[in-house]
Structure formats: structure tokens, C-alpha cells
Amino acid sequence: MRLLDTLRRLPKPVTAARLAAETEISPRQLYRDIATLRAGGVLVEGTAGYGYTLTEDPALPPQSFSRLEIEALMLGVASLGAFGDDALTTAGRNALARIVATLSDRQARQAAHATMRSWRPPEPRAAIAIDLDLLREACWDEFSVRIAYRDAKGERTEREVMPLGMSYSPRTLMLVTWCLLRDDYRTFEVPRIEALERGVSNFRPRRVQLLREYVSLRAAERKIGNQAAHPRS
Structure with missing residues (x-):
């Protein structure tokens, strides 16, 4: 599967040589794996001296997208570079490459020559000191984390929170949580989190419901704010 993904x-x-390096195996093992894939029906063209091309992959169903859908995929993944962290950006590019590999030749050419491009002037972004992989894992697996946080006034607090989700923007990354210290929703700027470690609480399966309630609360607040700004005559 790693070899298929690399191809x-x-x-x-x-x-x-590149395939062996990417999959962390010896060239001899690579040749055996190529032979195994071919024996299983995977169409891998090429030779050791020229290089290999995956021309048909039975592990993936045929993909079909409209030209506008292809543009949307290309534009969305390209936008990750403007506000996503390196791991997320790389994951998006790898996923897009696997999608493009399943397209027809005509649609693959459309992806290679997409007319829309995402670009924005570089903006200063605060460095993130914590392990984002651990934070993502905590969101998905629904376990609490302990954080040390320094707010905009420079005050440092330590607390245990239930991480519900992260929100990316061009300038910063926000973390939405249920704070066990305040027994309420709290949002934190991830670059201001100075330390992060796994907590002791598990809140499965509450994350989805908590996040839905949070979104509803924010929507209600915006509605009230709009009504106050534009009162009926």
C-alpha cells in the first residue's frame, strides 16, 4: 500500500532509487514488491533503468469530476499553504495527488492546467510551539489536554480543556474547547499555548454535540448583534 501511494x-x-528511498526499503525488495503488484493485477509500466508509472490501480474506484469541481479541488488544496501548518498542507497535496491519479487522462490534464490559482501576500504568522499532531488526535479521539496558556496581557494560566475543534485563518489558529476550569466554552490562540500534554478525561461521545451547541450559541450572538446594529424603524 505504501508503494501504491508513492506511485x-x-x-x-x-x-x-526514488521509490526505494520513499518507502524505506532496499532496491532488491522494491523489485520484488513491483513484481507482486503486477502479479496481483496492478498495471505498473516501466523498468528499473527507466522508471515506473502506475497506469491502472484496481485498489481505487474510477473517479469522475466536472471541470469546475476539479478547479475547486485544486484551489482548495492550494489555499492550505496560506494558512495551514506544514503537516496539513502536505497532507492536502498528497491527498490531491491520489485523487488526480484516478482521473481520466483528459481530466488529469485539466487538473494540471487549472485556470484558477490561489495566492495572497505573505502575512506574519506567530510560531506554534506545541505538538499539533497531539492536539488533532485529542480532538478526534476525544480526550482532554492540559495546557499552559499566556493571554494577550501576558498572564499565564494552566488548565485542562476538552478540545472540540480548530479554526484556521491567515493570521492565526484558534482552538475551540470546553474548559473544565470555567465549566464553559473557551477559545484559545494556539500560538499562545506554551505547553501541551495529554489529560486524564475522556469526553466521548460528547464532542460533536458540544461543538454543535457552540456553533448555535455563536450564531445566536451574531443574530442579536446584527439586530442591535440595524434596529427596525
């Missing part, structure tokens, strides 16, 4: 996402043809 999908790297520019073609891919040399044996």
Missing part, C-alpha cells in the same frame, strides 16, 4: 503521488516515471 500515485510522485511525478512519473518514478525511478527505482
Whole structure:
């Protein structure tokens, strides 16, 4: 599966040396794995001296998108570079490469020559000191984390929170939580989190419901704010 994934996402043809390095196996093992894939029905063209191309992958169903859908995919993944962290940006590009690998030749050419491009002037972004992989894992697996946080006034607090989700923007990354200290919703700027470690509480399966309630509360607040700003005559 790692070899198939590498063949999908790297520019073609891919040399044996590059494939071996990417999959962390020896060239001899690579040749055996190529032979195994071919024996299983995967169409891998090429030779050791030229490079390999995956021309048909039975592990994935055929994909079909409209030209506008292809534009949307390309534009969305390209936008990650403007506000996502490196791991998220790389994951998006790898996922897009696997999608493009399943398209027809005509649609693959459309993806290569998409007319829409995402670009914005570089903006200063605060560095993130904590392990974002741990924070993502806590959101998905619904376990609490302990954080040390320094607010805009420079005051430092330590608390345990239930991480519900993260919100990306061009300038910063926000974390939405249920704070066990305040027994209420709290949002934190991730670059201001100075320390992060796994907590002791598990809140499965509450995350989805808590997040829905949070979104509803914010929507109600915006509605009240709009009504106050534009009272009926």
C-alpha cells in the first residue's frame, strides 16, 4: 500500500532509487514488491533503468469530476499553504495527488492546467510551539489536554480543556474547547499555548454535540448583534 501511494503521488516515471528511498526499503525488495503488484493485477509500466508509472490501480474506484469541481479541488488544496501548518498542507497535496491519479487522462490534464490559482501576500504568522499532531488526535479521539496558556496581557494560566475543534485563518489558529476550569466554552490562540500534554478525561461521545451547541450559541450572538446594529424603524 505504501508503494501504491508513492506511485500515485510522485511525478512519473518514478525511478527505482526514488521509490526505494520513499518507502524505506532496499532496491532488491522494491523489485520484488513491483513484481507482486503486477502479479496481483496492478498495471505498473516501466523498468528499473527507466522508471515506473502506475497506469491502472484496481485498489481505487474510477473517479469522475466536472471541470469546475476539479478547479475547486485544486484551489482548495492550494489555499492550505496560506494558512495551514506544514503537516496539513502536505497532507492536502498528497491527498490531491491520489485523487488526480484516478482521473481520466483528459481530466488529469485539466487538473494540471487549472485556470484558477490561489495566492495572497505573505502575512506574519506567530510560531506554534506545541505538538499539533497531539492536539488533532485529542480532538478526534476525544480526550482532554492540559495546557499552559499566556493571554494577550501576558498572564499565564494552566488548565485542562476538552478540545472540540480548530479554526484556521491567515493570521492565526484558534482552538475551540470546553474548559473544565470555567465549566464553559473557551477559545484559545494556539500560538499562545506554551505547553501541551495529554489529560486524564475522556469526553466521548460528547464532542460533536458540544461543538454543535457552540456553533448555535455563536450564531445566536451574531443574530442579536446584527439586530442591535440595524434596529427596525
